[in-house]
Amino acid sequence: xxxxxxxPRYKIIEKRQSVAFWCNPISGHAxxxxxxxxxxxxxxxxxxxxxxxxxxxxxxxxxxxxxERLKGVDSTLKIQPAKLEDSAVYLCASSLTxxxxxxxxxxxxxxxxxx
Amino acid sequence: xxSVAQPEDQVNVxxxxxxxxxxxxxxxxxxxxxxxxxxPNRGLQFLLKYITGDNLVKGSYGFEAEFNKSQTSFHxxxxxxxxxxxxLYFCAVSESYNTDKLIFGTGTRLQVFP
Numbered sequence: 626x627x628x629x630x631x632x633p634r635y636k637i638i639e640k641r642q643s644v645a646f647w648c649n650p651i652s653g654h655a656x657x658x659x660x661x662x663x664x665x666x667x668x669x670x671x672x673x674x675x676x677x678x679x680x681x682x683x684x685x686x687x688x689x690x691x692x693e694r695l696k697g698v699d700s701t702l703k704i705q706p707a708k709l710e711d712s713a714v715y716l717c718a719s720s721l722t723x724x725x726x727x728x729x730x731x732x733x734x735x736x737x738x739x740x
Numbered sequence: 741x742x743s744v745a746q747p748e749d750q751v752n753v754x755x756x757x758x759x760x761x762x763x764x765x766x767x768x769x770x771x772x773x774x775x776x777x778x779x780p781n782r783g784l785q786f787l788l789k790y791i792t793g794d795n796l797v798k799g800s801y802g803f804e805a806e807f808n809k810s811q812t813s814f815h816x817x818x819x820x821x822x823x824x825x826x827x828l829y830f831c832a833v834s835e836s837y838n839t840d841k842l843i844f845g846t847g848t849r850l851q852v853f854p
Contacts, residue, residue, distance in 0.1 A: 667832075
């Protein structure tokens with residue numbers, strides 16, 4: 626079974642520029658997550674989709690971050706404009722359903738450096 | 741509010757010795773507990789989970805974890821460490837059946853020396 630795919634793997638931009646990340650979850654997984662992992666910290670949930678609807682975006686900085694999941698499959702996360710503190714690894718994960726006992730499957734992540 | 745604590749930033753152990761990576765949690769209801777491992781430049785990989793039932797949970801790569809409700813702990817263990825076990829380990833908690841929003845600890849780096 627193919628895993629969660631993410632691209633690009635690395636991105637370097639200057640502050641105030643825009644950037645977008647793409648995620649393709651495991652086939653058949655209804656739930657998709659975006660996490661931000663700052664160096665030395667555990668992943669922090671940014672947004673959770675159930676099919677193509679948003680379940681939780683309480684920790685998404687909505688003034689600069691946006692995300693969409695068209696047709697309930699692929700998803701994109703955008704940052705516009707980027708700040709220095711956005712430097713982190715952005716992880717996409719998916720799970721079969723949104724219930725508490727399902728494990729999440731993670732992609733390799735996109736490492737973003739904002740200069 | 742839910743929280744997870746991993747009190748050790750790093751754990752060092754000699755190959756062949758038993759290892760323990762500690763995790764304590766705080767939730768208002770019954771916890772669903774998870775361990776994930778992260779190798780360099782790779783995403784997190786699921787190791788094991790506790791949902792209900794037997795307090796000793798067995799997972800991938802010979803790892804196991806013991807759920808202790810009275811001590812609110814979920815320590816990760818392995819009887820005999822391998823050098824290839826060296827990685828970053830994260831404990832996580834989900835509060836309820838209705839949501840799988842995970843709260844992660846800060847991670848513990850395990851270093852296994854030959």
